[in-house]
Amino acid sequence: MPPAKKRARRYDPVRTRAAVLAQFANVREAVGGLGPDQLALPTRLGDWTVRDLVAHIGMALTAVHRALDLPAPPRQNVTVVEWPFATAANSTAIDEFTRRLAAGHPDLDAYLADVDRSLRALLDEHPGGRLLETSAGAMPLDDYLVTRAVEIVVHTDDLTAAVAGLDVPHDRQALAATTRLLADALAVKAPGGSTEVRVPPYAVVQCVEGPRHTRGTPPNVVETDPLTWIRLATGRLAWKDALAEAKVSASGERADLGDLLPLLA
Structure with a gap:
């Protein structure tokens, strides 16, 4: 008899949404206290500065906005656990987009505040089952938000590593979702x-x-x-x-x- 197929892990959509918003709030609070010299510091992400990294964190959430602007795909064709394997293929485009974003938003506090407001409005408006066409493939909004938790948690750690004395906390649910998705x-x-x-x-x-x-x-x-x-x-x-x-x-x-x-x- 063949082994039973392992059931895919499910993520609580309410907790996931709360985790994404909570971790983003942690980042916003930390970034609000950084001065120009700190924003100009290098990071462990190639030649990105802290300013570039912060802009990218906002960009990771506005990916939800961009996906919701597109027509819903007819069917899901990728699962959330497959998302990590699709990220490397988009690295060049992500780098270029990040640099343009950082240059175009000198006031990072205002930029992050706008991202937060608009994301909350979109999450209130759209059901979690709404299919999105993402860079990895078509998946429901609720699943895509799990990947956004991963993005923010990973880059929160990058931010902490880049700025001496900065210790950005990790929301427990966001950290849990990130750990589980990468283990799966x-x-x-x-x-x-x-x-x-x-x-x-x-x-x-x-x-x-x-x-x-x-x-x-x-x-x-x-x-x-x-x-x-x-x-x-x-x-x-x-x-x-x-x-x-x-x-x-x-x-x-x-x-x-x-x-x-x-x-x-």
Whole structure:
């Protein structure tokens, strides 16, 4: 008998919407206190400055606006867990759009406030089942908002890394959704049941081909914390460096994830 097909994870749409707005509010509060010198600092994202990064965070949310301006596609053709694999193909266009956006909005506080107001209005107006044509494919608004949570959480961490003394908090639900989506994406990329990846308290997934574990302690286990996992999954942290710095534990012959990461670049 073939193994049962794993049921796709579902995300509470009310919590997801609240998480996106809450994390964006955290970013707005932090950015409001930055001066010109801090906005000109480099980031770990190529030659983007902090100003470019902040503009990009706003752009990640106005992607909802742009998608809602388009006609609804006839049918869904992509699931939310497939979204991470589609991001790299759009990197050049994203970079160009971000730079134009940063140059065209010298008052970042006003820009982010406008993004917040308009997004809230759109979310009040449109049902979560409304299909959107996104850069990854057609998916419901509720699912697309999960990807927006990922974008904001990942770039919140980039922002904290770029500005000394800045510690932008992560909304718990936004962090949970990001951790789970990226863990599920690993299971899609490397299907199997020989290795258990644990990211407490938010996610546990089985992955990697090999003997399937059914009882007791798995022979191949990887465990880390949410932010370390997100950095690994997005290429902010190399697997070998995470091991050397004891930020991840890996036991068993199939516990080396180095060739599978990053998932989102």
